Structures are given as C-alpha cells and as structure tokens.
Amino acid sequence: MPKFDYFNGENFITFDLIEIDDEKREVTVAVSDTGRISVKTFDLLFDGNRRYFEYGYPYTKIYIDEFTEEN
Secondary structure, three states: OEEEEEEEOOOEEEEEEEEEEEEOOEEEEEEEEOOOOEEEEEOOOEEOOEEEEEEEOOOEEEEEOOOOEEO
C-alpha cells in the first residue's frame, strides 16, 4: 500500500493510500496521527499534471506522486 509521511512541525502524520477515484475526483486515505487512525476522503485536486489533496490547516498540499510503496 503506498505510504507518505508528513511532518507538521510537532509530529509525523502517516497517510496510507487506499483509493483514488478520478471520476468522482476523490482520494481515500488512512491517516495515522498521534496514535489515532482514521479513514478520510478528500477532494482530488490538480496542480498542473500533479494530483494532490489538502490536509489540515493551513491546507498543506499532499502530492499523490510522493507516496511510496513500502516493502
């Protein structure tokens, strides 16, 4: 499952990519944040040819192409 770690200034937040629905323009991820895991769906946005979603405040761009497969 593709994964991305984001540091918000205090701790790491891990995103596990579950599904990308290009028709609905949505992305579903499992979010691990300070010991809590939740499944969330975000709007799929575009920056040129790059797909991303916005997380938290101040709406940080999380780019789909930066997710990596973990072995």
